[in-house]
Amino acid sequence: MSTTAPRIVIVGAGPAGIRAAQTLVAAGLRPVVIDENARWGGQIYRQPAAGVGFSRTKAALYGFEAKKAHAVHEVMEQILPKIDYRPDTLAWSCEPGRLDTLGEGREASVPWSHLIIASGATDRIVPLPGWTLPGVYTLGGAQVALKAQGCAIGRRTVLAGTGPLLYLVAYQYAKAGAQVAAVLDTSPFARQAAAAPKLLNQPGTFAKGVYYVAWLKAHGVRMEHGVSLAAIDGGEAVEAIRWRSAGGAGQTLACDAVGLGYGLRPETQLADLAGCRFAFNALNRCWLPERDAAGRSSVQGVYLAGDGAGIAGADAAELAGRRVALAVLDDLGIALPHDARLPDAATIENRLERIARFRTGIEHAFAPPVQCAGGWPDDLIVCRCEEVNAGTLRSCIRSGLATEVNRLKALTRIGMGRCQGRMCGESALALLSAETGKPLHEVGRLRSQAPIKPIPISPMLFEDGIQVMDEEAHDE
Secondary structure, three states: OOOOOOOEEEEOOOHHHHHHHHHHHHOOOOOEEEOOOOOOOOOOOOOOOOOOOOOOOHHHHHHHHHHHHHHHHHHHHHHHHHOEEEOOEEEEEEEOOEEEEEEOOEEEEEEOOEEEEOOOEEEOOOOOOOOOOOOEEEHHHHHHHHHHOOOOOOOOEEEEEEOHHHHHHHHHHHHHOOOEEEEEEOOOHHHHHHOHHHHOOOHHHHHHHHHHHHHHHHOOOOEEOOOEEEEEEEOOOEEEEEEEOOOOOEEEEEOOEEEEEEOEEEOOHHHHHOOOOEEEEOOOOEEEEOEOOOOEEOOOOEEEOHHHHOOOOHHHHHHHHHHHHHHHHHHHOOOOOOOOOOOOHHHHHHHHHHHHHHHHHHHHHOOOOHHHHHHOOOOOEEEOOOOEEHHHHHHHHHOOOOOOHHHHHHHHOOOOOOOOOOOOHHHHHHHHHHHHOOOHHHOOOOOOOOOOOOOOOOHHHEOOOEOOOOHHHHHO
16 A cells, blocks of 8 residues: 555545445545535435525435435435535546635645546436527426425426436426426337336336326326427417327427426536546447446546446445445555445445346436437527527538537537536537438547636636645635
């Protein structure tokens, strides 16, 4: 083991980050845990902020997952005195041995010898006319409103798209007393039924999904499968949603809010800036950082865990957080005290393999309708940050000036706005693929740039140029 004390930094305090920190603490180490949220738990086990003015039990907030949420929250509470926890802190850039962060309006450069990236995921969006209207939220955003603010996104809400989150959010909203006018799933029911054998690799999770659907039906929530979303209508805000049913009939339903999403996409920007090698993953339909079974990336000292390395869900994130911490300890030559309550590396990897088989079923059952990109109208906004429409992208592609996504980005500014391609990156790839006839993996990978999220330009950051604070300054 090196005589120099390791400097272990964990980005993310969701299930993966918390379990990683717990394992490192058990070995006598004191990791730095950086989290963008005000309180730990991640998106799945998000906690209301302190002093929000409302109170909901964990059973109400998390349903069947209440015990798991409580366990994760409790672990973090127990290890807080033994870690350097930095909430409300954005990790906005990464270089070899250094992480740039912003918290409480102050920039800090955090050194690391070992970096665990547990950055989680964001909603996958497929645009349609009207998706930029006020009153349209991602499914994850709708869930945040309910969990963190104790409110619904509208008085009469339609939830649309596909994926398990669609039914979970619908259940959570209806259970909380909000009016869910309809659940519109773009995936055909036959496809979902065909995936059942793979979904049964996780029978408990499968049963919960069946329960959500049955509960919604029993409580009169309108549900349709195999729909083709046409548009969200409205003037200054959402007024209605239009779609075609599986049989082709046009439908319109009045509403004042829409929750939209097509599953999740990994947050990979920090891994990209850290220099990790990527490979196209056909199952997830996106580029993922390469990692071994233990979570080691292609860059020495950089480790990946949770949904930020590939969507697998909260249970897998907890296991992966534990596994990646064991990899760090193994690389440091540190033995972990035996604890029969915690699974060993082999057990974890076996469990993760079973979950991976289940996830194969999920991805087949709820595939996003990216093939619709070829039919997008020219005036459809694809990149809302820079207001780039499909016609602009098509014109650039058809002129022959761009056959690769980063060239398209340079010429049109798609992916250069506040979201840095989170909302529009996959859509740009889908349109580029449709126009060139090339498969997704041949039209390139949108490269990340720092800052990965917007940061303010504040006088506090300047003193004869950009001031980079060291750790002593942060501690003061």
